[in-house]
Amino acid sequence: MxxxxxxxxxxxxxxxxxxxxxxxxxxxxxxxxxxxxxxxxxxxxxxxxxxxxxxxxxxxxxxxxxxxxxxxxxxxxxxxxxxxxxxxxxxxxxxxxxxxxxPPKPRQALGDKIVRDIRxxxxxxxxxxxxxxxxxxxxxxxxxxxxxxxxxxxxxxxxxxxxxxxxxxxxSPSNEKLTISNGPKNHSVNEEEQEEQAIFHVAVGYPV
Missing domain, CATH: 3.90.70.10 (Cysteine proteinases)
Incomplete structure (x- = not known):
């Protein structure tokens, strides 16, 4: 096969x-x-x-x-x-x-400056x-x-x-839901975070 x-x-x-x-x-x-x-x-x-x-x-x-x-x-x-x-x-x-x-060491006279070419x-x-x-x-x-x-x-x-x-x-596939992607579109949260957000919305008067 x-x-x-x-x-x-x-x-x-x-x-x-x-x-x-x-x-x-x-x-x-x-x-x-x-x-x-x-x-x-x-x-x-x-x-x-x-x-x-x-x-x-x-x-x-x-x-x-x-x-x-x-x-x-x-x-x-x-x-x-x-x-x-x-x-x-x-x-x-x-x-x-x-x-x-x-590069190979250039031959130089005493006191001359060494100039190295970058190739x-x-x-x-x-x-x-x-x-x-x-x-x-x-x-x-x-x-x-x-x-x-x-x-x-x-x-x-x-x-x-x-x-x-x-x-x-x-x-770590079991932690996939806990991973936060780099960007707002793919931002995923777990159930506990969703509950916390719902409680926060109720507390401040926003609709859930």
Missing amino acids: EVEVKEGLVPVSEDPVAIKIAELLENVTLIHKPVSLQPRGLINKGNWCYINATLQALVACPPMYHLMKFIPLYSKVQRPCTSTPMIDSFVRLMNEFTNMPV PGAAFEPTYIYRLLTVNKSSLSEKGRQEDAEEYLGFILNGLHEEMLNLKKLL
Whole structure:
């Protein structure tokens, strides 16, 4: 009997790799140690300057860089389906950068200053990052809309937060009702909290 191999986006419960990432994140320790990375330019063939500027800042953020490098980079063959497109894309982005190569010691005369050249790596276009705008149905992808780097940063952080919360539910499914999502739309409360809210409404004279 052949097992159906799912592809594309799937719920976290149907993603066989999700539990492995959840266990990694459960035991991760944030590292704030700076990393000397070889700079690489991001090619801008469209109106993606606000995205590219944000990405460069995130790559230079040590906790973000170390966290994404801690998660394995899976190929399409290893992971044909995924429930974490945002995490996957940023793991891939961080793996595009490597440590700054150590240049050979230059010959110098006594008293001369040492000048070290910084040689950037090849520029690339992070198209997989741009696709997240349509995968997650962001309004930032609408034509004619004013783009904003701060809003895009919020889109990234909220997306990563939501995916990590969903992964965490795999480790403690019984506490799913107690989880508060990052945003007012998905805010869920348990029965005790609902009773407390009802009592509060009665006390202040609001209809329940």
